[in-house]
Amino acid sequence: MNVPDNLKYTESHEWVRLEDGDIVTVGITDYAQNEMTELVYIELPEVGRQFSAKDEIAVVESVKSASDIYAPVSGEVVAVNDALADDAATVNNSPFDKGWLFKLKLSNPSELQHLMGPGDYTGKIS
Amino acid sequence: MVPFAGWEMPVQYEGIIPENRAVREKLGVFDISHMGQVFVSSDTVGVAASWLDSILTNNVARLDVGQGQYTLLLNETGGVIDDLIVYRQTENDYFLVVNASMVDKDVDWMQAKLPESDVTLGNRSSEFAGLAVQGPAAVTAFQTMFGESARLPERFCMATLTTPDGDVIICRTGYTGEDGFELFCAAASGPDWWQRCTVAGATPAGLGARDSLRLEKCYPLNGNDLSPDRTPLEAGLAFAVDLHKPDFVGRETLIRQKTKGLHRRLVAIKQTGKSPPPRPGYLVLSGDEEVGILSSGGVSPNLGCGISMAYIASGHNKPGTPLEIEIRGKRFSAEVVKKPFI
Numbered sequence: 492m493n494v495p496d497n498l499k500y501t502e503s504h505e506w507v508r509l510e511d512g513d514i515v516t517v518g519i520t521d522y523a524q525n526e527m528t529e530l531v532y533i534e535l536p537e538v539g540r541q542f543s544a545k546d547e548i549a550v551v552e553s554v555k556s557a558s559d560i561y562a563p564v565s566g567e568v569v570a571v572n573d574a575l576a577d578d579a580a581t582v583n584n585s586p587f588d589k590g591w592l593f594k595l596k597l598s599n600p601s602e603l604q605h606l607m608g609p610g611d612y613t614g615k616i617s
Numbered sequence: 618m619v620p621f622a623g624w625e626m627p628v629q630y631e632g633i634i635p636e637n638r639a640v641r642e643k644l645g646v647f648d649i650s651h652m653g654q655v656f657v658s659s660d661t662v663g664v665a666a667s668w669l670d671s672i673l674t675n676n677v678a679r680l681d682v683g684q685g686q687y688t689l690l691l692n693e694t695g696g697v698i699d700d701l702i703v704y705r706q707t708e709n710d711y712f713l714v715v716n717a718s719m720v721d722k723d724v725d726w727m728q729a730k731l732p733e734s735d736v737t738l739g740n741r742s743s744e745f746a747g748l749a750v751q752g753p754a755a756v757t758a759f760q761t762m763f764g765e766s767a768r769l770p771e772r773f774c775m776a777t778l779t780t781p782d783g784d785v786i787i788c789r790t791g792y793t794g795e796d797g798f799e800l801f802c803a804a805a806s807g808p809d810w811w812q813r814c815t816v817a818g819a820t821p822a823g824l825g826a827r828d829s830l831r832l833e834k835c836y837p838l839n840g841n842d843l844s845p846d847r848t849p850l851e852a853g854l855a856f857a858v859d860l861h862k863p864d865f866v867g868r869e870t871l872i873r874q875k876t877k878g879l880h881r882r883l884v885a886i887k888q889t890g891k892s893p894p895p896r897p898g899y900l901v902l903s904g905d906e907e908v909g910i911l912s913s914g915g916v917s918p919n920l921g922c923g924i925s926m927a928y929i930a931s932g933h934n935k936p937g938t939p940l941e942i943e944i945r946g947k948r949f950s951a952e953v954v955k956k957p958f959i
Contacts, residue, residue: 528629528632528633529632529633529634531894531916532892532893532894532916534893534945550893550945552893552894554633554634554825554829554894554915554916554918555628555629555633555825555915557893557894557896576891
């Protein structure tokens with residue numbers, strides 16, 4: 492299972508990439524997409540909305556079930572991956588790249604410290 | 618793997634979509650060992666049949682040896698306890714294949730209705746493993762497995778085949794809408810028969826694919842689309858009900874419904890726009906009126922859109938009627954369509 496070194500991870504299988512400044516990109520891990528399989532619908536948050544860490548922020552639906560996605564950190568949604576509206580399977584095919592879900596502007600950057608590193612996350616899923 | 622009626626069942630092997638496609642286009646094999654096998658016999662010709670006819674909706678007396686029929690076991694108020702297939706195995710022996718989750722309930726119910734003598738009832742569910750081989754290549758696979766001279770029974774018929782690997786019951790039925798057969802063998806030889814099915818070209822398929830296949834064909838799932846509060850007429854299963862029979866458990870309610878009309882019917886609903894997958898439990902609306910709750914739902918791998926079934930109040934259940942499905946507080950447009958979806 493792919494666990495890129497340059498990302499942070501959550502217990503609920505989201506990944507977080509720190510971009511320039513105080514923006515993070517969020518997606519679901521290779522492990523998560525593999526567990527859910529065959530994604531068919533992705534409900535993304537509205538740009539401009541504010542979320543606290545651990546809030547339900549998005550929903551990822553496979554043929555078999557719907558799974559909530561949680562905000563890994565607190566912040567405002569500044570972008571969403573609109574391309575997923577037409578092809579949810581992009582998250583299966585490219586979970587860390589083309590299948591990103593949304594970007595948050597951090598409201599409390601210190602929360603990043605609570606996330607797991609790649610080593611701990613690999614331990615969790617193996 | 619998921620727990621299902623006391624069994625550990627695979628939801629999927631390769632994936633629901635490719636498994637669905639394998640069954641529609643070629644061949645799939647499902648482990649249906651969880652299903653129940655109940656045997657009913659009598660020493661006197663006609664006695665077992667007439668008893669079964671007093672507790673089942675379809676017409677058992679019409680079955681020739683080797684034939685089977687889809688039928689329902691109803692409670693006293695006409696609600697569905699179980700849907701099943703009954704086969705006439707020999708002159709006086711009947712073979713019933715029932716839902717896994719209902720084996721005990723069915724047997725208890727039947728036991729309580731058993732006449733004092735001359736009909737015996739045997740629950741032999743634990744003795745059998747079952748495999749459903751489904752898809753357009755089923756006949757070819759059957760010949761590969763049993764030899765060119767073996768004869769696959771006609772649709773809805775059964776036969777017992779004696780093979781070097783033991784006796785198997787072959788029933789030309791399924792739950793996918795494709796041609797195929799169900800194979801029941803001694804429980805211990807289940808894995809070997811599974812192997813033979815895959816060698817003959819069948820793709821392993823799980824519960825997830827099975828659910829998507831049956832939903833595309835609008836076959837009801839007991840516990841979802843069938844329940845003790847709903848009659849087979851409401852479920853659209855009149856073809857499996859013989860109201861000309863003088864009496865059977867639940868008949869009075871059905872006669873009354875037939876005379877007075879049905880308040881609600883199980884209909885097929887298709888999402889008309891971009892929508893999350895409809896799932897069981899979601900509310901169905903017409904304007905601001907709640908007209909039903911989805912009993913089954915999912916994405917059709919073949920249609921690429923959300924499909925579902927629900928008991929919908931009369932006035933809103935004709936094909937073409939626009940409806941809305943409420944999903945996480947938002948409404949998505951849908952419409953009633955003719956059954957089946959494909």
